[in-house]
Amino acid sequence: MNERDALRALAADLPHAGDDAAVVDDTVITTDMLHERTDFPPGTSRYTAGWRAVGASLSDVAAMGAAATAAVVAVYADADFDEADLDRFVAGAVDVCDAVDAAYVGGDLDTHAEFTTASTAIGTLTDAGPVTRSGAAPGDALCVTGEWGRSAAALRLFDRGRDDAAADADAIGTVDASNGAVERANELFRFTPRVADGLALAPHATAMMDSSDGLARSLHQLGEASEVGFELDRDTLPVHPAVEAVTDDPAERFELAAHFGEDFELVCTVPESAVDRVASDCPGTLVRVGSAVAAEDGITVDGDPLPDRGYTHGTE
Amino acid sequence: MNERDALRALAADLPHAGDDAAVVDDTVITTDMLHERTDFPPGTSRYTAGWRAVGASLSDVAAMGAAATAAVVAVYADADFDEADLDRFVAGAVDVCDAVDAAYVGGDLDTHAEFTTASTAIGTLTDAGPVTRSGAAPGDALCVTGEWGRSAAALRLFDRGRDDAAADADAIGTVDASNGAVERANELFRFTPRVADGLALAPHATAMMDSSDGLARSLHQLGEASEVGFELDRDTLPVHPAVEAVTDDPAERFELAAHFGEDFELVCTVPESAVDRVASDCPGTLVRVGSAVAAEDGITVDGDPLPDRGYTHGTE
Numbered sequence: 001m002n003e004r005d006a007l008r009a010l011a012a013d014l015p016h017a018g019d020d021a022a023v024v025d026d027t028v029i030t031t032d033m034l035h036e037r038t039d040f041p042p043g044t045s046r047y048t049a050g051w052r053a054v055g056a057s058l059s060d061v062a063a064m065g066a067a068a069t070a071a072v073v074a075v076y077a078d079a080d081f082d083e084a085d086l087d088r089f090v091a092g093a094v095d096v097c098d099a100v101d102a103a104y105v106g107g108d109l110d111t112h113a114e115f116t117t118a119s120t121a122i123g124t125l126t127d128a129g130p131v132t133r134s135g136a137a138p139g140d141a142l143c144v145t146g147e148w149g150r151s152a153a154a155l156r157l158f159d160r161g162r163d164d165a166a167a168d169a170d171a172i173g174t175v176d177a178s179n180g181a182v183e184r185a186n187e188l189f190r191f192t193p194r195v196a197d198g199l200a201l202a203p204h205a206t207a208m209m210d211s212s213d214g215l216a217r218s219l220h221q222l223g224e225a226s227e228v229g230f231e232l233d234r235d236t237l238p239v240h241p242a243v244e245a246v247t248d249d250p251a252e253r254f255e256l257a258a259h260f261g262e263d264f265e266l267v268c269t270v271p272e273s274a275v276d277r278v279a280s281d282c283p284g285t286l287v288r289v290g291s292a293v294a295a296e297d298g299i300t301v302d303g304d305p306l307p308d309r310g311y312t313h314g315t316e
Numbered sequence: 317m318n319e320r321d322a323l324r325a326l327a328a329d330l331p332h333a334g335d336d337a338a339v340v341d342d343t344v345i346t347t348d349m350l351h352e353r354t355d356f357p358p359g360t361s362r363y364t365a366g367w368r369a370v371g372a373s374l375s376d377v378a379a380m381g382a383a384a385t386a387a388v389v390a391v392y393a394d395a396d397f398d399e400a401d402l403d404r405f406v407a408g409a410v411d412v413c414d415a416v417d418a419a420y421v422g423g424d425l426d427t428h429a430e431f432t433t434a435s436t437a438i439g440t441l442t443d444a445g446p447v448t449r450s451g452a453a454p455g456d457a458l459c460v461t462g463e464w465g466r467s468a469a470a471l472r473l474f475d476r477g478r479d480d481a482a483a484d485a486d487a488i489g490t491v492d493a494s495n496g497a498v499e500r501a502n503e504l505f506r507f508t509p510r511v512a513d514g515l516a517l518a519p520h521a522t523a524m525m526d527s528s529d530g531l532a533r534s535l536h537q538l539g540e541a542s543e544v545g546f547e548l549d550r551d552t553l554p555v556h557p558a559v560e561a562v563t564d565d566p567a568e569r570f571e572l573a574a575h576f577g578e579d580f581e582l583v584c585t586v587p588e589s590a591v592d593r594v595a596s597d598c599p600g601t602l603v604r605v606g607s608a609v610a611a612e613d614g615i616t617v618d619g620d621p622l623p624d625r626g627y628t629h630g631t632e
Contacts, residue, residue: 021423025385029421103340
């Protein structure tokens with residue numbers, strides 16, 4: 001049973017489930033599990049892990065257009081995980097909450113061989129209500145926050161850090177946290193959840209989600225929920241400078257920016273008439289990258305089909 | 317690093333942490349991890365596991381005197397955990413939410429060798445505000461909900477079910493869910509979180525917590541937080557009939573009722589003058605079992621010291 005089928009089953013027959021977060025009255029709630037094998041590559045610091053574990057849930061709150069209120073996190077770690085590790089992990093969790101004006105309010109810890117986290121965040125909806133995935137209409141502008149490929153570039157740098165370490169005979173199999181590539185990778189891994197942008201978008205956006213599965217897959221998911229297609233204009237997609245530093249190949253850059261995923265940016269649709277206003281309301285960057293079109297026109301990039309593939313948790 | 321130290325570290329320097337649930341404005345939020353080795357003995361059905369995983373968090377909401385709003389649960393299971401297992405697990409989660417008028421709003425699933433859950437519940441405070449652990453005063457009546465020893469009796473019945481199965485040469489190492497002892501154990505394991513009683517107690521109780529670590533340890537924790545002692549009157553403690561069915565020995569019955577834990581009942585203090593009224597307001601049973609006394613008088617049962625020991629997660 002793969003993860004997507006399982007999520008469908010967990011959500012089956014539940015009135016509030018199925019979007020980035022569940023809605024209960026004016027509260028949104030979301031839970032996410034991350035684990036070492038797929039989400040915390042060797043070289044990820046405890047601080048970065050705490051930031052990222054909690055940030056993933058705060059990003060889901062942002063995707064609903066809600067204000068982030070609070071987060072908790074349950075941590076599974078092996079017996080070597082000591083108090084200093086925990087302090088660093090909690091510091092990361094606290095700091096990502098601070099970055100979006102939410103409160104980190106505690107958690108639970110248990111022993112497990114594989115380092116794993118389960119974070120939950122709650123948020124409060126504004127008068128604009130929740131922004132779901134299902135409201136996009138043909139003609140709406142397709143917009144994204146931030147710059148893309150950040151996490152893909154981080155993974156390349158984690159790999160490079162391991163190679164550098166392996167080149168030193170005394171350091172085979174270990175990763176030095178003071179290694180420059182690893183340090184940069186950790187910085188890239190600590191994304192800011194787009195809560196402030198989500199709040200600015202909430203009164204205007206017709207559909208929204210976060211990009212945890214990558215831009216391509218997000219467009220297919222938004223398209224399915226809203227019964228529309230999308231035209232993506234490749235040159236307008238903001239690619240993170242770190243991607244340019246890890247590869248010269250334009251096709252590979254697009255692959256990392258559009259398919260890799262885990263960037264936790266927002267993907268949304270906005271009526272044509274509101275684009276300029278909402279872009280100036282967003283404290284971060286909001287860029288138009290295409291348009292919603294009729295469902296029968298499919299999901300395309302510069303006129304070619306954009307395949308529904310990306311990073312799948314647990315298989316890569 | 318043991319669990320209690322770790323929780324202390326997770327809670328360190330966090331303004332809202334340290335009680336059964338964290339308080340953020342008028343919302344309470346709590347997260348709990350349960351795992352197969354310590355919390356789901358062989359014979360526990362998937363339905364019971366879903367009920368109990370989510371019920372543990374709802375019980376923490378109850379202990380704050382809040383109305384339960386919603387719950388989510390992240391599940392880690394091995395590759396054999398199929399869609400039918402997930403359906404049963406979710407059915408248990410949905411039913412325990414229904415039992416306390418909360419909404420089960422979804423979750424997350426991932427693969428892990430040991431079956432493990434991380435549940436989060438949120439609740440809404442009434443005008444009475446949160447009931448913490450720190451407000452008990454000498455002279456207050458000590459009260460408990462429900463009947464005690466239920467989970468201890470269930471564990472004995474799970475063991476008995478295994479013994480019965482082992483007596484059948486064809487069934488060694490397996491547990492038949494249709495086995496009477498196992499079926500009864502599952503029923504006992506599906507407790508009702510005391511949300512309704514917690515709401516009735518909220519305007520009156522001076523301190524409250526749930527009994528996940530057992531009555532004895534709960535009294536020590538309440539006593540430490542409130543800077544009081546307690547006199548427990550042993551004969552007044554309501555013992556669950558299932559305890560009487562698993563042992564004839566009165567000392568062992570008290571051990572199971574007062575030390576074993578995992579009963580998820582409420583332990584609280586109420587001003588003497590309010591006891592009768594609040595007992596009649598509670599939809600379940602609320603029984604007076606002693607009194608808060610001066611801290612220097614310690615925690616006693618019928619005049620003898622009541623040791624601070626119980627079931628410790630992860631070590632038994």
